[in-house]
Every structure is written in structure tokens, then in C-alpha cells.
Amino acid sequence: MARPNLKSLLRLSQFAVNLNLNKTTQLTNLSKSLITQNRNFSTSKIIRQDTSNNNAPATKINFYVEEYKDKGYMVLKFNKAPVNSLNLEFLTELNIQLDKIEQSKDIKGVILTSHLPNIFSAGLDILEMYQIKQERGTQFWTALQETWIKLYGSNKIFIAAINGHSPAGGCLLAMSCDYRIMTKGPYKIGLNETLLGIKAPFWFRDTMINTIGYRETEKALQLGKLYSPEEALAVNLVDEIVDANVLIQKAEEQMVKWCSIPTVARELTKSSMRRDTVSKLIAQRESDTQSFIEFTQRDSIQKSLKGYLEAMKKPKK
Numbered sequence: 001m002a003r004p005n006l007k008s009l010l011r012l013s014q015f016a017v018n019l020n021l022n023k024t025t026q027l028t029n030l031s032k033s034l035i036t037q038n039r040n041f042s043t044s045k046i047i048r049q050d051t052s053n054n055n056a057p058a059t060k061i062n063f064y065v066e067e068y069k070d071k072g073y074m075v076l077k078f079n080k081a082p083v084n085s086l087n088l089e090f091l092t093e094l095n096i097q098l099d100k101i102e103q104s105k106d107i108k109g110v111i112l113t114s115h116l117p118n119i120f121s122a123g124l125d126i127l128e129m130y131q132i133k134q135e136r137g138t139q140f141w142t143a144l145q146e147t148w149i150k151l152y153g154s155n156k157i158f159i160a161a162i163n164g165h166s167p168a169g170g171c172l173l174a175m176s177c178d179y180r181i182m183t184k185g186p187y188k189i190g191l192n193e194t195l196l197g198i199k200a201p202f203w204f205r206d207t208m209i210n211t212i213g214y215r216e217t218e219k220a221l222q223l224g225k226l227y228s229p230e231e232a233l234a235v236n237l238v239d240e241i242v243d244a245n246v247l248i249q250k251a252e253e254q255m256v257k258w259c260s261i262p263t264v265a266r267e268l269t270k271s272s273m274r275r276d277t278v279s280k281l282i283a284q285r286e287s288d289t290q291s292f293i294e295f296t297q298r299d300s301i302q303k304s305l306k307g308y309l310e311a312m313k314k315p316k317k
């Protein structure tokens, strides 16, 4: 079984130094833009359901929502520190947000981004897979399937404004959007599951094939390749790379363009492109969940996840 790729973890740890340097600038830019644009800014709160840590704050805000009903779109920002990892509670709340979006007559599109600097999403929360329990694992996987079905299968316009690292499940979220713009910088995006000793599920694979083609996916998945923004652009994993200070502006420009296309024609076209891929998972949801539980419970996978978690905890140079 594959050992956690310590080399890549060491490489990632070097990014951390650069990440911290950029943090202050990015936060300042963000608050500046919120103030100057004077937009309708609301928050979405979730009651913390994880009671295992008595010192944890009672509530936390996992998402920020900015709605521009007059313009027909909204910005949804992930805000689950430290790395927007996807756990059951986060996915459940995301699914509620996606339902609201789908039902809204005023919202044609959504810009998905992160409120946290230098990270879009670190993908699935590894703690949901490490020492997995059948019931929680089933709920978790079902919630993840729902997120993907709702996002990839939505007729609304989704634009990913990827403002930092986006490995594995983070890359899946980005690939499920219609257009991807990534910030230039020391960031990585890709499906790196093999580096954790895990095979990417077939619907992760199919989403990647639909995005970058068969041959590139074949290499990317086996190698667990994490692309720099420039490499991602070269293989069409992202559609544009831009400086951090213009990311949202560029995403809004694209949103205006996509919103200007006759809605029914665009929606029918999108659904004709994605229907078969989504239907394939819908038809196999139960067996896919069973495989996830069976696979994740294996001793070899647990060992691999343990090693990966320990390597992530090691002090960074």
C-alpha cells in the first residue's frame, strides 16, 4: 500500500512559510473590498455538533453569503478554519445552501470561494475517514454524494474563485463548477488521493475526465498529481489564473458574461453535457457508499491515513 508522500508534504510545508507572508495583505484586501463595495453581506451560522471537544466554541460560521439579487448572483465563501476541510456538518450545511440556491428565482449563479487566505479547500476531512464508524461514515459519504450531485448537476452557473490550495475534494468542488479562476502563487490543485493510499472514486475520476480529458486524467490520478496554477491552466484544469487582488473582480466579470446567455438554452446545454455522469452515481449511490465504508475500514487504509495525519502534524521547517 502506498505510504504517505512525505516528500510532497515537505514541499507543502515550504508553502506554509509563503502562505503566512501573504495572509495579512490578503485579509486587508478582503476587508477593503467589502467596505468599498458596500454590499448586502449576511452570514450563515451553524451550531457546532461536534461535542467531543469541550473547549471548542459553541457556534461557528462556516459560510459567508453575499447576495446581489439585483445582479442575479451571489458569492458563497467557505469559512471553516483552518483549511475548509469537508466534514459531515460542513457538507450538510453546504447542501442546505445549494438547495436554497436551486430554489431561488433571483439567483442565476454563484461564485464559490473561500473566506480564508491561501486555501480554497483541503478536501475531505481525513478525520471522517480515520477510525471510521459505520453510521457516521455512511452519513458523511451520503452527504458528499449529495453535494456533488447538487453542484455538478445544477443548472445554475457556478464559478470557482480558487484563492489557494485545492487538493482532492477541494479540486472536486472546483471541477464541479462551470468556470474556474485560480490565484497565481505557491498553490496546488489536483486529485492526490493515491498519495494517501486511496483510489479516487469513479465520480471524482469522471468529473476530471470531463474537465481535462482522458489521457491527462489517467496520469493525474495515478500520480496523485498536484498542479501549480500555471500547470493547471496548461491542462484546462482551470480556465484563468490571475493576481489575488483581482480574483473576485474577474469572477464577477465572467458571471456577468455567463448570466447574459439566454437561460433556458444554456441550462439545457449544461444538463445535456452532465446528465449521464450524474445519473451514473445516482444509480449506484448505495453500492458506492458500501465500497467507501468497506474500503476505508481496511487495516491497510487506516494505517495509511494514520501515517498521513502524523506527517501533517510534524513541525514544519
Ligand SMILES: CCCCCCC/C=C/C(=O)SCCNC(=O)CCNC(=O)[C@H](O)C(C)(C)COP(=O)(O)OP(=O)(O)OC[C@H]1O[C@@H](n2cnc3c(N)ncnc32)[C@H](O)[C@@H]1OP(=O)(O)O
Pocket: 012, 013, 015, 016, 019, 082, 083, 085, 119, 121, 122, 123, 124, 125, 126, 127, 165, 167, 168, 169, 170, 192, 193, 196, 198, 199, 200, 201, 291, 292, 295, 296, 312, 313
Ligand atoms: C472507495 C472510496 C475511497 C475513499 C475516497 C476518498 C476520497 C478522498 C478525497 C479527499 O479529499 S482526501 C483529503 C486530501 N487532502 C489532502 O491531502 C490535503 C492535506 N492537507 C495539506 O496538504 C495542507 O494542509 C494544505 C491544504 C496544503 C494547507 O497547508 P497549510 O500549511 O496551510 O496548513 P496545515 O498546517 O498543513 O494544516 C492546518 C491544519 O489542518 C489540518 N488539515 C489539513 N488538511 C486536512 C484534511 N484534509 N483533513 C483534516 N485535517 C486537515 C492539519 O493537520 C493541520 O492541523 P493542526 O496541526 O493545526 O491540528
